[in-house]
Amino acid sequence: MPEFDVAIVGLGAMGAAAAYQLAKRGVRVIGFDRHHPPHTLGSSHGETRVTRLAIGEGDHLTPLVMRSHKLWREIERETGASLLSEVGGLIVSSHSNAAVTHVAGFFQKTVAAAERFGIAHELLTAANIRARWPQLKVRDDEFGYFEPSAGFVRPEECVRAQLALAQKNGADVRANETVLGFEPAPDCVRITSDKGTYSAGKLIVAAGPWLPQLLGARYMRVFKIYRQVQFWFELHDIAPFRPERFPIFIWELQNSKQGLYGFPAIDGVRAIKVASEQFESTTTPDTVNREVSTEEIAAMRALIAPHLEGVGPHCVKATTCLYTVTPDFGFVIDTHPDSKRVILASPCSGHGFKHSPAIGEALADLALGQPPRFDLAPFRLSSRAW
Numbered sequence: 001m002p003e004f005d006v007a008i009v010g011l012g013a014m015g016a017a018a019a020y021q022l023a024k025r026g027v028r029v030i031g032f033d034r035h036h037p038p039h040t041l042g043s044s045h046g047e048t049r050v051t052r053l054a055i056g057e058g059d060h061l062t063p064l065v066m067r068s069h070k071l072w073r074e075i076e077r078e079t080g081a082s083l084l085s086e087v088g089g090l091i092v093s094s095h096s097n098a099a100v101t102h103v104a105g106f107f108q109k110t111v112a113a114a115e116r117f118g119i120a121h122e123l124l125t126a127a128n129i130r131a132r133w134p135q136l137k138v139r140d141d142e143f144g145y146f147e148p149s150a151g152f153v154r155p156e157e158c159v160r161a162q163l164a165l166a167q168k169n170g171a172d173v174r175a176n177e178t179v180l181g182f183e184p185a186p187d188c189v190r191i192t193s194d195k196g197t198y199s200a201g202k203l204i205v206a207a208g209p210w211l212p213q214l215l216g217a218r219y220m221r222v223f224k225i226y227r228q229v230q231f232w233f234e235l236h237d238i239a240p241f242r243p244e245r246f247p248i249f250i251w252e253l254q255n256s257k258q259g260l261y262g263f264p265a266i267d268g269v270r271a272i273k274v275a276s277e278q279f280e281s282t283t284t285p286d287t288v289n290r291e292v293s294t295e296e297i298a299a300m301r302a303l304i305a306p307h308l309e310g311v312g313p314h315c316v317k318a319t320t321c322l323y324t325v326t327p328d329f330g331f332v333i334d335t336h337p338d339s340k341r342v343i344l345a346s347p348c349s350g351h352g353f354k355h356s357p358a359i360g361e362a363l364a365d366l367a368l369g370q371p372p373r374f375d376l377a378p379f380r381l382s383s384r385a386w
C-alpha cells in the first residue's frame with residue numbers, strides 16, 4: 001500500500017490548485033516544491049494575471065475559465081483573500097495589426113467565443129475607445145472588444161490561498177524539497193527527493209518551466225522555455241488608472257511584432273504593470289538571466305510612449321518570468337506515455353493562469369480515476385500533430 005494516494009511535484013499555480021482539490025476530497029496527498037511557493041523563480045508571480053471569459057486561443061478553454069471564476073469566488077469565501085477583480089478587459093486590434101497574440105485571428109476568435117458562449121461584450125470603434133479611455137492612444141483604424149467580466153487575478157495570493165486550504169484539509173506540503181526523479185512500479189510510483197523517498201498511487205508532475213528537465217531529453221523539443229519581462233512604469237496621476245476607471249488591456253499593435261498588455265494601477269501604487277512577449281530565444285530555469293537590463297527598459301519605454309497617455313518614463317521595477325510553450329500554444333494535461341500512474345500538467349503557453357483552479361479540479365479527477373467535468377481530449381499529448 002503506497003504511503004500517499006497522490007503526490008504532486010511543483011506547487012505553483014497548477015500544483016497548488018490540484019493539492020487543494022485533492023485534499024478537499026479527503027485523499028492522502030503530498031506536494032513538493034523546490035522553492036517556497038509563492039516565489040519569483042517560476043511562472044506564477046508578478047502581482048497580476050489577465051483573466052477573460054471569451055478565449056480566443058480555443059473554444060475548449062472558455063468552460064475552464066468560467067469554472068475557474070466560480071472556484072476563485074469559493075476560495076475567496078473560504079480564506080477571506082481577494083483573488084479575482086472583474087474590472088473589465090479591452091482587446092484592441094486592427095486589420096493591419098503586425099502583432100499576433102498566441103494564435104492567428106485572436107481578436108476575431110475572441111468575439112466568436114463571446115457570441116457562442118453568450119458572454120456579455122461590446123464591440124467598439126476607435127472613437128468609442130478614446131472617449132472611454134483617453135489613456136489609450138488608439139489609431140483611427142483600430143477597434144476594440146470589451147468584456148466587463150474580464151479583469152485580473154493575483155497569482156501569488158491564489159497559490160498562497162490554495163496551499164493554505166490544502167494544508168487545512170490535511171495535505172502534506174513540503175517546501176524547499178526538490179524531487180530528483182520518479183519511477184513507476186506496478187502498484188505505485190516511487191519518488192526520490194533530496195530529502196527522502198516516498199510512494200504514491202499517482203503522481204502529478206506540475207513542475208512548470210522545470211518540467212522538460214524532469215521528464216528528460218525527449219520532452220525538450222515539446223516544451224520550450226521563454227524568458228519574459230514584466231515592467232512597472234510610474235504614472236503622472238493615479239486617478240485615471242485606478243481599477244474603477246481603467247481595464248486590463250491586450251493590444252495587437254500595428255507597427256510592432258510584439259503586442260502590449262497591461263493592468264490598472266492596483267493597491268494605491270502610482271504605477272501600472274505593462275508587458276510584451278518574446279518567442280525569439282529559449283532558455284532554462286537554471287541558466288536564465290534574471291536581471292532586467294537598461295536596454296530592455298528603454299525598449300519597453302519606447303513601445304509604450306506612442307500608445308499610453310499619462311504613463312511616465314520612469315520604470316519603478318521589472319521582473320523576469322518564464323513561459324513554458326508547446327508548439328501549438330496549447331496546454332498538456334495527460335497521463336505519461338510510459339505510465340498511467342503519472343500525470344503531466346503543463347498548462348502555460350503564456351495563458352494558463354486564468355484556468356488554474358479548474359485545471360486543479362481536472363487533475364484531481366484524473367488522479368482519482370473520476371470522470372472529469374471537462375473534455376480533456378484537446379490537452380492530450382497523443383492527439384497533437386507534433
Ligand SMILES: Cc1cc2nc3c(=O)[nH]c(=O)nc-3n(C[C@H](O)[C@H](O)[C@H](O)COP(=O)(O)OP(=O)(O)OC[C@H]3O[C@@H](n4cnc5c(N)ncnc54)[C@H](O)[C@@H]3O)c2cc1C
Nearest residue numbers: 010012013014034042043050179208210321348352353354
Ligand atoms: C510573465 C508572464 C505573464 C503571464 N500572463 C498570464 C496572464 O495574463 N494570464 C494567464 O492566464 N496566464 C498568464 N501566464 C501564464 C501563467 O502564469 C502560467 O500558465 C502558470 O503560472 C503556470 O503555472 P505552473 O504551476 O505550471 O508553473 P509554476 O507556477 O512555475 O510552478 C511550478 C513549480 O514547480 C516547482 N518545481 C519545479 N521542479 C521541481 C522539482 N524537481 N521538485 C519540486 N518542485 C519543483 C517550482 O519551484 C514551481 O513552484 C503568464 C506567465 C508569465 C511568465
